[in-house]
Amino acid sequence: MFEFLRQRFTNYCEGGISENASTEERRRIFVINLFALVGMLLTLIMGIQAWLSLDIMLATVLHSSTLVFLAAHISIRYWQNYAIPSRLVLYCLSALMLYLIYSGGVNNTGTLWIFILPAVALFLGGLTIGLINVVIFILSASFLLFFHDGLLLATSYNEDYKIRLLLSFCTVTFLSCCYEYSRKQSYKHIQMLSDKYEKLSKIDPLTGLSNRREMMEQINKEYNRAKRHHQAVSILLCDVDHFKQINDTYGHETGDIVLQQLSAHFQTLVRRQDSISRWGGEEFLFMLPETEIQAASKAAEKIRSHISRCHFNIPNFTGTVTVSIGVTQLQESRSITESIAKADKCLYQAKQGGRDKVVSE
Numbered sequence: 001m002f003e004f005l006r007q008r009f010t011n012y013c014e015g016g017i018s019e020n021a022s023t024e025e026r027r028r029i030f031v032i033n034l035f036a037l038v039g040m041l042l043t044l045i046m047g048i049q050a051w052l053s054l055d056i057m058l059a060t061v062l063h064s065s066t067l068v069f070l071a072a073h074i075s076i077r078y079w080q081n082y083a084i085p086s087r088l089v090l091y092c093l094s095a096l097m098l099y100l101i102y103s104g105g106v107n108n109t110g111t112l113w114i115f116i117l118p119a120v121a122l123f124l125g126g127l128t129i130g131l132i133n134v135v136i137f138i139l140s141a142s143f144l145l146f147f148h149d150g151l152l153l154a155t156s157y158n159e160d161y162k163i164r165l166l167l168s169f170c171t172v173t174f175l176s177c178c179y180e181y182s183r184k185q186s187y188k189h190i191q192m193l194s195d196k197y198e199k200l201s202k203i204d205p206l207t208g209l210s211n212r213r214e215m216m217e218q219i220n221k222e223y224n225r226a227k228r229h230h231q232a233v234s235i236l237l238c239d240v241d242h243f244k245q246i247n248d249t250y251g252h253e254t255g256d257i258v259l260q261q262l263s264a265h266f267q268t269l270v271r272r273q274d275s276i277s278r279w280g281g282e283e284f285l286f287m288l289p290e291t292e293i294q295a296a297s298k299a300a301e302k303i304r305s306h307i308s309r310c311h312f313n314i315p316n317f318t319g320t321v322t323v324s325i326g327v328t329q330l331q332e333s334r335s336i337t338e339s340i341a342k343a344d345k346c347l348y349q350a351k352q353g354g355r356d357k358v359v360s361e
């Protein structure tokens with residue numbers, strides 16, 4: 001039951017968050033929504049109480065705040081704008097707290113509420129902006145409390161109380177800053193790790209090329225873009241010939257170095273806009289944007305002939321390496337996977353035809 005309510009409440013507070021929002025933005029929007037809702041409810045209830053005890057001024061101030069909190073909440077949910085609502089919530093709360101200091105609130109206990117301000121300000125504005133807001137509040141509150149011994153106040157506090165109130169408020173502010181600073185550092189660290197692992201998840205560790213999953217994403221993206229601009233995209237599926245022999249004769253480590261050096265050669269043979277991935281063991285997939293099949297076949301031929309003449313700089317490895325390549329162009333009449341299967345068929349024909357060959361669809 002509790003979990004159900006928590007989930008419903010979280011969904012409601014996240015209602016105004018766009019799908020593209022970053023984690024930090026999501027957190028901020030959630031918190032602003034939450035503060036606006038809580039602020040709205042509290043000021044509504046306290047305002048009704050004030051009306052009942054005929055404190056017209058306090059009731060008006062509290063219900064005006066309810067409206068401001070409501071406006072902030074609506075503006076996040078329906079306009080997905082959180083810069084203005086967060087300021088609205090913060091300035092409204094600061095003004096309300098100053099009013100409570102000025103009037104004393106119910107039975108002169110209104111000042112107890114001011115301690116929520118540092119946490120809210122730092123949550124909403126972050127360390128720098130939040131702290132600036134709190135410092136401005138402290139200066140304004142000190143002015144109200146101490147100007148001509150409280151001449152500006154509608155109530156009275158004794159001197160000790162005023163000093164202790166400000167000192168304890170500064171202590172809470174300091175502790176809230178420490179908390180916000182360590183939260184921000186942890187967030188940065190987690191973000192850095194997440195970026196690092198996201199990058200690693202896209203890369204083949206042996207060759208440093210994109211891996212199969214990343215290449216599939218790139219092809220999907222590029223093909224959707226190309227379709228909009230009526231451009232061609234071709235792919236080359238390239239496989240090292242008799243690679244098993246290299247492993248068996250020179251060892252697996254030498255095989256690994258061959259794959260690394262081949263990858264480095266491939267990178268010098270394509271244009272900047274082309275992408276290369278390690279598709280599987282000794283298989284590489286190239287994506288050539290804005291390239292018709294004829295041009296793609298020429299590019300494949302250039303790669304094949306360059307590799308067959310290549311010198312591999314590996315101790316105890318002598319001999320050459322050849323590659324076979326299947327070429328195809330992506331077409332609207334079939335899926336990307338079907339086009340890749342077509343390239344694989346061409347590659348198979350190249351192998352059957354004696355290897356060190358290019359076969360186009």
Ligand SMILES: Nc1nc2c(ncn2[C@@H]2O[C@H](COP(=O)(O)OP(=O)(O)OP(=O)(O)O)[C@@H](O)[C@H]2O)c(=O)[nH]1
Binds near residue numbers: 242254255259281355
């Ligand atoms: N060194 C090394 N070898 C790998 C790696 N991945 C796959 N292989 C090897 O690549 C070899 C591929 O062998 P086959 O599929 O028989 O192909 P092939 O010997 O190249 O023969 P054809 O493709 O028919 O020309 C296997 O021995 C795999 O163990 C790798 O990361 N490093």
